Amino acid sequence: MKIYITEDDMCTTQKLNLARVQRWLEANGATIVDEEAEADRLICMTCNGWSLLEQASYDRINKYKDDFKDRMIVLGCVVDAHPRNVAELYNGPAVGTKGTRPLSFGGIEELFPEFAIPLEDIPAQSIFRRKEDYRDYNLSKRFINIAEGCAFNCSFCTHKPGLGNRRSRPLDDIMKQIEQCVKEDVRVVNLMGMETALYGMDVGSSYPEMLRAVLEYDESYEVHVAQFQPQGIFRYYDELLELFSNRRVTDIQVPIQSVSARIMKMMNRREHSDRVGPFMKKLRAANPRVVLRTDLIIGWPTETVEERMASLDFAGAHFDEISLYTIELSPDLPAWKYQPDAFGTAELDEIRRTSRDYLNANYNVVVSTGQQEDSSMKDAELKRIQLRERRMKEAV
Template sequence: MGLKPTVAFNHLGCEKNRVDTEHMLGLLVQAGYQVDANEELADYVVVNTCSFIEAAREESVRTLVELAAAQKKVVITGCLAQHFQHELLEEIPEAVALVGTGDYNRIVEVIERAEAGERVKLVSPEPTYIADETVPRYRTTASSVAYLRVAEGCDYRCAFCIIPHLRGNQRSRPIESIVAEAHQLAAEGVQELVLISQITTNYGLDRYGKPQLAELLRALGEVDVPWIRMHYAYPTGLTPAVIAAIRDTPNVLPYLDLPLQHSHPEVLRAMNRPWQGQVNDDVIHRIKDALPEAVLRTTFIVGFPGETEAHFEHLLAFVERHRFDHVGVFGFSPEEDTPAYDLPNPVPEAERDRRREVLMLAQQPIAWAHNRDHIGRVVDVLIEQENPATGMAIGRSARFAPEVDGLVYVSGAAPLNQIVPVTITAADTYDLFGDVAPVIAAPTPALTLAP
């Protein structure tokens, strides 16, 4: 038997896509395939695509066209493959295979069939698959951080969102499966686990008949990982039980990513999130009362169809009132196959851009003030990069999630992939700067001689 072909991966999109990529890599390596980071040297390039918004689709298509022009054998996987399963093989003749979001576990079979000369299309109409701890995984993130998927898909039907169409309804993994994978990752030296799903606060609803996030967090408290961070906490799911589990479980960070999307009840109703307008303020106050050290990140959509200047001013005041640690702002992107695509009273693109800029500018002094508050404090920092030329190390404090928040630039020797105490000496809008704090040894107890 000759050598198996070499496969390279081009990963696009979110951390859920990244986990899919890591499982595909793991399955191919387990099956004896060569994996190479260099696309030019690979026989096949698997492009794990994103189709969430127009800009993501454009990036995915641009990547596919460039690889096709280089005459690479392209395997298209992920959300774009699920979304445009009837068009892509026709439009990109160089593509040898198309694999949907619920079929990536069959990647070895796909390559084998492609090698035999078949043009493969594997796209389940309704994705139902979700990998568990038994599926091999070849991680692509920094060795100190891993994303841990607790559920896949979404049962909500927000008017602007295409995710249920691309990824199916919510399906949660058993608590035991998640904890087993967390132990595996801890044994690999991971210092931070980021729990991901579309709606993490709804974890377990489909499997257990009621949300089980509080129970999951407490179970993960037994895992030997210093930091556990949770992404995408919908406000209605932040029950007293969940907040208590965050407070009582030492390795669960009080970091909450709340995808609020808007503040005005009329806009939220149009977004098909009618329940949220009544709870936003109350939930934020409850979090801050119960978790005074809570770090709050959120995202907003501006320029949703029908959003008036008064609605936008309401959102602006909301941001200035609650003083979130981190805010992301997106201009509305009309997506086919979503109810919002045909809504009346669209906001012109130039006005969407203006509102986004105004909101981001309003957040900047708030973010800077939060960072300035840490000057003089000693904070734990997970060191992720070293720059021998400058003697600087780069990492993140618990306030900063990987890839979306700021960084901490550290002077002085600091061990890679370890959490070290750092004295913060300066701050700008998004990042912190500091020195490795001296470790003060505990005093030696006095020797007492027996009489």
């Protein structure tokens, strides 16, 4: 059987899950082909991250639905987040992301009943399936999903409707990946997920327990901490400070979003800057190697200039790298009620530009505006490399 997998716009977590699905297909004798014309079956990938990515998913479905008809499988977060939209375009097989198990796309097994090797026999992957999926192709750095889905219910989030609730991987399963990384001489392990701070609460574990096990297993690799929500600092302050102070922890991402309690309430989030600020100062003193990163949501409906500046100044004072985002409000989500007070597109562009310029002028930080302006990511890359080199020198 020859299978073609379309281009995808998915997050790192789902790219790794897709790599696992490909391994499973190949283990059962299927061949992944580079041209759709050669394929017996086609897997059409979807993503719900931004409206542009959602629309690109619908465009892909429309592109292939006639030629492949019942030979196409639509797969990804749009299937869960917008099932009616998918059904209007295509009435064939579809596989969502949500599930009861930590690793996504388990529903695909039902579409290949003839396969002898079950998907559960294929381990979680730490390498993307294609070189093109990497921003920086470097196999000495590996991505390890510790959990999928999210424990929070942010009023604006388009991701959770596709990804579902938090599903933590068992610690022993994570450690098997760490063991394999050591065997393959991996130098950096990135502990990641949609949100990671509340890892383990659903499987009788915790983030500190997991991180301690990873650090103590072997000393041959550095550890990067991704998508660690401030709630984790609030919950595990002292234990976490000890663990993050280990100089093998060299990158930590804590998305604070805003320091306005009013705005955070509108986002259905708690504001923890009173704990995050002192924590970051102590951490910087204890671990000069670590690069501290955060995300800010700016231009939230009704946000005042004073509220925005307070968030920018807090981030500039406590972090090394700052990603600035403005939010697309969706009519499917609770935050849509704030749409009448939302800034216009031109205003949001100006807010991102002036915020970026302010941070660059007043703080020695790396600033980008993420997927919304890809050029800013490229502009930030050189400063990012220089920052890491400086942190290494400071730690000597």
